[in-house]
Amino acid sequence: MSAIYTEFYDSGLALPPHALIVNTISDADLCDLALTRAEEIVARSTAPVINRPANVRLTGRIEIARRLAAIDGVIAPTTHALAASALLVATELRFPLLLRRRGFHNGKHFIYVGNHASLAPSVASLGSDELLVIEYLNARGADGMARKYRVMFVDGVAYPVHLAISADCKVHCATSGMAHNAVYRSEERRLLENMPAALGPRAMAALAQICATLELDYGGIDFALAPNGSVLLFEANATMIVFPPSPDSMWDYRRRAIRDVLDAATQMLQRHATQAATSAHKLM
Numbered sequence: 001m002s003a004i005y006t007e008f009y010d011s012g013l014a015l016p017p018h019a020l021i022v023n024t025i026s027d028a029d030l031c032d033l034a035l036t037r038a039e040e041i042v043a044r045s046t047a048p049v050i051n052r053p054a055n056v057r058l059t060g061r062i063e064i065a066r067r068l069a070a071i072d073g074v075i076a077p078t079t080h081a082l083a084a085s086a087l088l089v090a091t092e093l094r095f096p097l098l099l100r101r102r103g104f105h106n107g108k109h110f111i112y113v114g115n116h117a118s119l120a121p122s123v124a125s126l127g128s129d130e131l132l133v134i135e136y137l138n139a140r141g142a143d144g145m146a147r148k149y150r151v152m153f154v155d156g157v158a159y160p161v162h163l164a165i166s167a168d169c170k171v172h173c174a175t176s177g178m179a180h181n182a183v184y185r186s187e188e189r190r191l192l193e194n195m196p197a198a199l200g201p202r203a204m205a206a207l208a209q210i211c212a213t214l215e216l217d218y219g220g221i222d223f224a225l226a227p228n229g230s231v232l233l234f235e236a237n238a239t240m241i242v243f244p245p246s247p248d249s250m251w252d253y254r255r256r257a258i259r260d261v262l263d264a265a266t267q268m269l270q271r272h273a274t275q276a277a278t279s280a281h282k283l284m
Helices: 032-043 053-057 061-068 084-089 116-126 182-193 195-199 201-214 249-283
Strands: 079-083 097-100 110-113 130-135 146-154 157-166 218-225 231-237
Touching: 032 053, 061 079, 061 130, 061 201, 061 231, 079 084, 084 116, 084 130, 097 116, 110 116, 146 201, 146 249, 157 182, 157 195, 157 201, 157 249, 182 195, 182 249, 195 201, 201 218, 201 231
Parallel strands: none
Antiparallel strands: 079 130, 097 110, 097 130, 146 157, 146 218, 218 231
């Protein structure tokens, strides 16, 4: 097996012997050069590719919101980039809104801005010349708590991974109230054991269309549910992490779902590798 760090690869060199290309470059907002070089490498090869760089490139936050907004049952936030200086004098902003720096995840460099008075200090705290301005989608349920679902797409199949419930509009597993509330854990368990019943037909149909639109062998989506059952999009890309549950027995209900998605990813890789090896043998 050979690993190529695409930003540093000399395009004048021959590619190492290979039967399959696995692209692990996943962040379209952060890795433009790496993806460009990866596309050049893929173009020089006849081997099958997992997560084609050209498909990953289309998952930046601005582009993915635009693409997925066209799907019935998806509510995607209007998202655009503005220079920090332009943002401070913009007159068309609608509050509340979200600001974030490109290429960061897990709530880092990501701020909820409730009103215009909070804008300047928020921009200053993010410390970037350009920021993404994202429409705020209310992910709170009838109980006032915000929810974030994560579903993985592996080889064209959707797998539920987790539900996080929090009083904070920035919902993340590590900072959510799941460990302290058995009712929340019961809600997550229902998702993991019967996703169609937990999400409803409108969201399930939308997820199927999202999976087909992404054209990723491995990817995922973070989202909430609108009152009408539509998917409220947060992000959809190849950067999604599957967090293993801690050894505490309270998380035993999570283990099968995590095992299922990891097994699916392993089987996908094995299938592609076997098919690639068989094809290469036939060409010899």
